Amino acid sequence: QVQLQESGPGLVKPSQTLSLTCTVSGGSISSGGYYWSWIRQHPGKGLEWIGYIYYSGSTYYNPSLKSRVTISVDTSKNQFSLKLSSVTAADTAVYYCARGEVVTVDFDYWGQGTLVTVSS
Amino acid sequence: DIQMTQSPSSLSASVGDRVTITCRASQSISSYLNWYQQKPGKAPKLLIYAASSLQSGVPSRFSGSGSGTDFTLTISSLQPEDFATYYCQQSYSTPVTFGQGTRLEIK
Numbered sequence: 001q002v003q004l005q006e007s008g009p010g011l012v013k014p015s016q017t018l019s020l021t022c023t024v025s026g027g028s029i030s031s032g033g034y035y036w037s038w039i040r041q042h043p044g045k046g047l048e049w050i051g052y053i054y055y056s057g058s059t060y061y062n063p064s065l066k067s068r069v070t071i072s073v074d075t076s077k078n079q080f081s082l083k084l085s086s087v088t089a090a091d092t093a094v095y096y097c098a099r100g101e102v103v104t105v106d107f108d109y110w111g112q113g114t115l116v117t118v119s120s
Numbered sequence: 121d122i123q124m125t126q127s128p129s130s131l132s133a134s135v136g137d138r139v140t141i142t143c144r145a146s147q148s149i150s151s152y153l154n155w156y157q158q159k160p161g162k163a164p165k166l167l168i169y170a171a172s173s174l175q176s177g178v179p180s181r182f183s184g185s186g187s188g189t190d191f192t193l194t195i196s197s198l199q200p201e202d203f204a205t206y207y208c209q210q211s212y213s214t215p216v217t218f219g220q221g222t223r224l225e226i227k
Contacts (some may be wrong), residue, residue, distance in 0.1 A: 105211030
């Protein structure tokens with residue numbers, strides 16, 4: 001059974017960089033066939049795709065966030081990470097990591113989500 | 121970006137009812153459409169992928185149909201655990217986009 005777990009600070013100051021890591025267990029990122037994704041949800045709102053990465057390092061970002069987002073992968077640790085720079089209060093959200101199948105890009109496994117608040 | 125519009129935004133129904141939620145894409149997305157269920161404080165759960173394929177472990181009362189721009193999620197007989205928010209998601213092109221959600225409430 002694949003499991004994903006987000007970790008990182010729950011509070012980030014404005015203008016700083018939000019950094020989160022997703023640790024994958026029960027399956028190897030290196031096995032291929034999946035995009036490893038970050039998705040966020042503003043409080044009480046819908047879902048927003050941030051981007052995803054393939055095990056090879058190929059990345060795809062939402063153009064609305066592209067200038068501020070970096071997603072990276074560490075296959076030796078079976079982890080992938082999100083960095084979002086120059087954050088504002090508008091980046092306060094629950095951040096999810098998820099696995100997306102390459103062909104249908106359906107997100108079949110999700111982390112439990114972590115709330116990140118941007119505040120001084 | 122492909123815009124996904126769900127209707128209705130909210131819906132009240134009773135246990136045992138048949139319920140249909142609609143999702144419309146702003147352009148053709150073939151069958152690249154997925155459906156999720158989300159309960160408060162939980163991550164979304166994949167129900168249907170590729171418009172009509174039932175995800176493993178999901179009860180057969182859930183079904184999906186459609187192609188092109190118009191899609192539906194049907195729950196044939198509502199159970200108490202089905203009261204939640206439902207989202208559609210297109211995977212035809214990046215950026216991946218989601219519908220705004222349909223909140224299914226108990227009547």
